[in-house]
Amino acid sequence: MRSIRPQSLCTKFWRISSQPQRCQFHKRAFSISVGRRTSTVDMTEEDLAKVEIDRQRLWGELHKTCEWGVGERWGENPTDVGMHRLALSDDDKKARDWFVAAVQNLGCEVKIDAMGSIFAIRPGKKAGPPTYAGSHLDTQPTGGRYDGILGVHAGIEMLRTLNDGNVETEYPVGVINWTNEEGARFPISMVASGVWAGAVSLEKGHNLKEVNGPATQKSELERIKYLGTTEASHEVNPIGAHFELHIEQGPILEASGGKIGAVEGVQAYRWYTVTVKGRDCHTGTTDFRNRSDSMLTAAKLILHSHNKASEMGCLASTGILNLKPGSTNTVPGSVQFSLDMRSKENSKLLELEEVLRAEFPKIAAGDVVDCMNMAGTKGRGCEVEWRLDTDSPATKFHEVCVKCVQESAEAMLGTASTSLVRKMTSGAGHDSVYTSGRAPTSMIFVPCRDGVSHHPAEYCSPEDCGNGAQVLLGAVLRYDRLRAERAN
Amino acid sequence: MRSIRPQSLCTKFWRISSQPQRCQFHKRAFSISVGRRTSTVDMTEEDLAKVEIDRQRLWGELHKTCEWGVGERWGENPTDVGMHRLALSDDDKKARDWFVAAVQNLGCEVKIDAMGSIFAIRPGKKAGPPTYAGSHLDTQPTGGRYDGILGVHAGIEMLRTLNDGNVETEYPVGVINWTNEEGARFPISMVASGVWAGAVSLEKGHNLKEVNGPATQKSELERIKYLGTTEASHEVNPIGAHFELHIEQGPILEASGGKIGAVEGVQAYRWYTVTVKGRDCHTGTTDFRNRSDSMLTAAKLILHSHNKASEMGCLASTGILNLKPGSTNTVPGSVQFSLDMRSKENSKLLELEEVLRAEFPKIAAGDVVDCMNMAGTKGRGCEVEWRLDTDSPATKFHEVCVKCVQESAEAMLGTASTSLVRKMTSGAGHDSVYTSGRAPTSMIFVPCRDGVSHHPAEYCSPEDCGNGAQVLLGAVLRYDRLRAERAN
Numbered sequence: 001m002r003s004i005r006p007q008s009l010c011t012k013f014w015r016i017s018s019q020p021q022r023c024q025f026h027k028r029a030f031s032i033s034v035g036r037r038t039s040t041v042d043m044t045e046e047d048l049a050k051v052e053i054d055r056q057r058l059w060g061e062l063h064k065t066c067e068w069g070v071g072e073r074w075g076e077n078p079t080d081v082g083m084h085r086l087a088l089s090d091d092d093k094k095a096r097d098w099f100v101a102a103v104q105n106l107g108c109e110v111k112i113d114a115m116g117s118i119f120a121i122r123p124g125k126k127a128g129p130p131t132y133a134g135s136h137l138d139t140q141p142t143g144g145r146y147d148g149i150l151g152v153h154a155g156i157e158m159l160r161t162l163n164d165g166n167v168e169t170e171y172p173v174g175v176i177n178w179t180n181e182e183g184a185r186f187p188i189s190m191v192a193s194g195v196w197a198g199a200v201s202l203e204k205g206h207n208l209k210e211v212n213g214p215a216t217q218k219s220e221l222e223r224i225k226y227l228g229t230t231e232a233s234h235e236v237n238p239i240g241a242h243f244e245l246h247i248e249q250g251p252i253l254e255a256s257g258g259k260i261g262a263v264e265g266v267q268a269y270r271w272y273t274v275t276v277k278g279r280d281c282h283t284g285t286t287d288f289r290n291r292s293d294s295m296l297t298a299a300k301l302i303l304h305s306h307n308k309a310s311e312m313g314c315l316a317s318t319g320i321l322n323l324k325p326g327s328t329n330t331v332p333g334s335v336q337f338s339l340d341m342r343s344k345e346n347s348k349l350l351e352l353e354e355v356l357r358a359e360f361p362k363i364a365a366g367d368v369v370d371c372m373n374m375a376g377t378k379g380r381g382c383e384v385e386w387r388l389d390t391d392s393p394a395t396k397f398h399e400v401c402v403k404c405v406q407e408s409a410e411a412m413l414g415t416a417s418t419s420l421v422r423k424m425t426s427g428a429g430h431d432s433v434y435t436s437g438r439a440p441t442s443m444i445f446v447p448c449r450d451g452v453s454h455h456p457a458e459y460c461s462p463e464d465c466g467n468g469a470q471v472l473l474g475a476v477l478r479y480d481r482l483r484a485e486r487a488n
Numbered sequence: 489m490r491s492i493r494p495q496s497l498c499t500k501f502w503r504i505s506s507q508p509q510r511c512q513f514h515k516r517a518f519s520i521s522v523g524r525r526t527s528t529v530d531m532t533e534e535d536l537a538k539v540e541i542d543r544q545r546l547w548g549e550l551h552k553t554c555e556w557g558v559g560e561r562w563g564e565n566p567t568d569v570g571m572h573r574l575a576l577s578d579d580d581k582k583a584r585d586w587f588v589a590a591v592q593n594l595g596c597e598v599k600i601d602a603m604g605s606i607f608a609i610r611p612g613k614k615a616g617p618p619t620y621a622g623s624h625l626d627t628q629p630t631g632g633r634y635d636g637i638l639g640v641h642a643g644i645e646m647l648r649t650l651n652d653g654n655v656e657t658e659y660p661v662g663v664i665n666w667t668n669e670e671g672a673r674f675p676i677s678m679v680a681s682g683v684w685a686g687a688v689s690l691e692k693g694h695n696l697k698e699v700n701g702p703a704t705q706k707s708e709l710e711r712i713k714y715l716g717t718t719e720a721s722h723e724v725n726p727i728g729a730h731f732e733l734h735i736e737q738g739p740i741l742e743a744s745g746g747k748i749g750a751v752e753g754v755q756a757y758r759w760y761t762v763t764v765k766g767r768d769c770h771t772g773t774t775d776f777r778n779r780s781d782s783m784l785t786a787a788k789l790i791l792h793s794h795n796k797a798s799e800m801g802c803l804a805s806t807g808i809l810n811l812k813p814g815s816t817n818t819v820p821g822s823v824q825f826s827l828d829m830r831s832k833e834n835s836k837l838l839e840l841e842e843v844l845r846a847e848f849p850k851i852a853a854g855d856v857v858d859c860m861n862m863a864g865t866k867g868r869g870c871e872v873e874w875r876l877d878t879d880s881p882a883t884k885f886h887e888v889c890v891k892c893v894q895e896s897a898e899a900m901l902g903t904a905s906t907s908l909v910r911k912m913t914s915g916a917g918h919d920s921v922y923t924s925g926r927a928p929t930s931m932i933f934v935p936c937r938d939g940v941s942h943h944p945a946e947y948c949s950p951e952d953c954g955n956g957a958q959v960l961l962g963a964v965l966r967y968d969r970l971r972a973e974r975a976n
Binding site: 248249250252255267269271280281283284285287289295296298299300309310311317323326329330331332338340342371374375376389426427451454 | 736737738739740743755757759768769770771772773774775776777778779781783784786787788790791794795797798799803805806807808809811814815816817818819820826828830858859862863864865877914915916917939940941942943
């Protein structure tokens with residue numbers, strides 16, 4: 001399928017061609033507007049407010065497509081069923097086929113790249129890299145119906161709404177279904193957007209093997225016929241801007257009564273393995289002074305990492321802990337635990353690491369550090385080793401995009417909306433992390449019940465799904481307007 | 489083999505017959521003394537001091553028998569090799585055969601009970617339940633050369649020394665090799681002394697299956713021909729007193745410069761499984777206030793158990809910890825950990841438990857208890873459940889026996905000995921725990937390097953082995969003298 005080949009570079013951020021483009025598939029062109037406004041540039045806030053998505057249609061379509069990859073039932077309602085739609089599986093193929101048919105029916109051009117990511121493009125008045133709504137249709141093995149899926153469906157609902165209202169955009173708009181965002185079956189998450197952005201090589205992406213089996217991403221792309229001909233490259237297949245609607249996957253919005261999160265970026269995280277070396281000894285025959293208790297020491301370090309992260313406005317947590325030898329009456333001589341530390345700011349995260357790297361050995365030696373070792377008996381001490389496993393620096397989303405999301409949300413929620421719209425930092429990674437390095441990007445968060453995600457019982461209410469899709473549409477139109485204004 | 493059948497009950501603690509008894513095996517009788525003293529009653533401290541063991545012979549014999557059940561080499565010296573002599577194995581049979589031959593050569597009667605424990609008896613001037621030196625010849629799978637083995641060899645060296653010096657005791661003395669003290673192959677430790685004491689049924693002892701295989705203790709006793717005809721019973725086969733020489737298996741003597749531990753008892757211990765229930769959540773998307781972090785909570789509880797045990801003069805430790813689901817970027821919703829708590833006093837241990845049972849839920853809820861929750865962020869809290877897995881009350885050894893050990897040690901070590909002899913509580917269980925309920929009992933501890941035991945590199949120096957055996961001999965002779973004095 002044909003890529004848009006930009007002919008001139010108009011601004012730092014996007015390229016546009018000098019001639020209006022025609023969709024190669026359905027020959028429907030928007031060079032002549034049939035809407036009330038020929039241009040988003042001329043739309044007032046009132047006009048924008050009238051472009052409303054069909055919330056019921058969105059909800060119905062989303063749950064209809066959940067027939068492909070049915071997971072665990074967790075409740076009594078028809079939609080109280082989780083998802084099991086692993087990337088490039090037969091179920092994923094069915095969802096992809098539905099996606100392609102749906103967007104072609106809406107008059108879109110479809111491009112599939114070498115990683116199987118699908119780009120649906122609705123032409124604008126002018127040519128240029130499209131403003132996309134992007135997310136993913138693959139799920140965790142025991143996932144829910146909203147993570148990723150909501151973002152793609154909201155994108156399609158956006159296209160339907162624009163068609164229904166005969167709204168013409170200045171530049172093309174579109175929807176992306178990114179391949180294997182979850183990294184569950186093929187264990188690199190956001191791998192296709194990573195290849196597109198140049199952060200992961202195509203070779204690595206293609207050769208990535210499934211967790212329990214011999215297939216690679218390439219062999220499965222071939223099998224399900226989604227190995228596209230478009231180069232998986234931000235240079236060859238550029239994005240004008242990327243907006244991603246997603247459930248928050250955390251409890252912050254819900255707990256604070258917020259309705260929309262205008263996501264300013266993704267926090268930095270670093271993953272470590274900390275090893276505490278002590279000495280095995282008998283729990284009965286060794287007094288506290290003669291022990292090198294690696295489990296007791298690990299407990300102090302885990303607690304201290306929490307205390308220090310709290311103090312510095314960061315996050316820290318331990319999700320894996322293994323000890324040896326593992327007997328009730330043997331004081332363990334060795335403990336390894338994971339340490340996941342996060343912060344909005346790279347510098348803050350490095351500062352936290354520096355403090356802990358300096359203080360852990362002191363605590364392990366029995367010295368008093370803050371409230372550690374204030375009580376208890378000083379033993380013979382332990383040794384501490386650190387290993388950095390993952391380093392993911394902070395991502396800052398594009399200010400203009402964040403502003404579009406915020407204004408769109410405030411417009412939808414009305415005058416009392418200030419407290420309902422929260423500027424947020426995403427705790428988890430998304431495809432938007434990779435797009436943000438190559439194109440203006442922001443995300444829209446909506447609450448999910450109890451912050452539960454990656455679980456069959458993940459739930460986002462019809463109201464919140466609709467809110468998110470409405471804000472997505474408004475943000476894309478606002479951005480299109482700004483883009484045209486800037487070009488003029 | 490014939491059991492001694494006591495004809496009259498002389499004291500609360502032991503039974504003696506009115507007639508001198510003859511050994512049924514070698515017809516060597518001690519009714520006519522050929523030693524310098526006919527009675528331990530008449531021996532002065534000076535006389536006792538002259539009855540000295542042969543330290544070189546002890547060391548040589550001990551290591552000679554370690555050819556049966558050779559374990560891992562850990563050093564360059566010929567004796568730097570660990571042991572692998574599981575109870576009732578072919579190697580254990582060879583060690584038993586050597587034991588029986590050795591004590592028969594020394595003129596002893598041999599009785600084997602229904603649990604395979606071997607009782608060697610050297611007649612005294614009067615009949616009665618013997619004063620025994622008892623321990624075990626079986627080892628851990630990766631054990632050392634001193635745990636148990638030293639105690640049995642010291643008993644045999646005692647018999648040799650008495651024979652060499654023509655020393656006659658008032659009452660019979662002997663040596664016991666208890667079956668399966670370790671509980672490594674057949675997983676109940678001290679099982680044969682337990683059956684003897686009536687704490688474990690013979691049926692349970694016989695039917696106990698090996699850890700990795702179909703054999704039972706009974707089938708293996710039959711196979712190696714050590715299923716004895718003497719009832720395994722403290723009533724049918726009584727013990728006059730029980731002294732056990734053992735390596736400390738802890739670092740206290742070595743660290744304090746002590747040479748001999750006069751063991752006053754065995755501490756109480758209770759084993760628990762503590763379950764902390766929180767809620768799985770994403771480490772990146774969930775702020776501290778919205779977490780129910782079971783690992784962080786477990787860290788606090790483990791640390792608090794240490795602090796509180798320290799404060800109350802008890803011990804507490806965690807040797808097993810399992811968490812779920814076990815992923816770096818998921819805050820664990822469930823943690824289970826073992827808690828091993830010990831104290832010299834039953835009441836103290838129960839008091840510690842009561843305090844922790846009251847305080848753990850408060851700490852898990854985020855309340856400030858001592859220095860817990862003084863820093864950090866209060867989350868949504870976790871729930872705590874306790875399960876008691878093992879309850880082993882404290883054992884108090886017999887004051888007279890402890891006094892005999894202490895006096896024997898002080899006599900051997902000389903006038904400067906006060907700081908070299910320490911009254912101690914055993915942290916680990918031994919066969920003496922079971923004998924102490926049925927006969928006057930005490931133990932003698934000698935240092936082992938770095939407190940290491942249940943490990944190939946377990947080590948007790950020739951000097952310490954000799955010291956222990958000398959104190960054992962002295963304690964048995966002192967006890968024999970006291971016993972005769974009391975009878976008069």
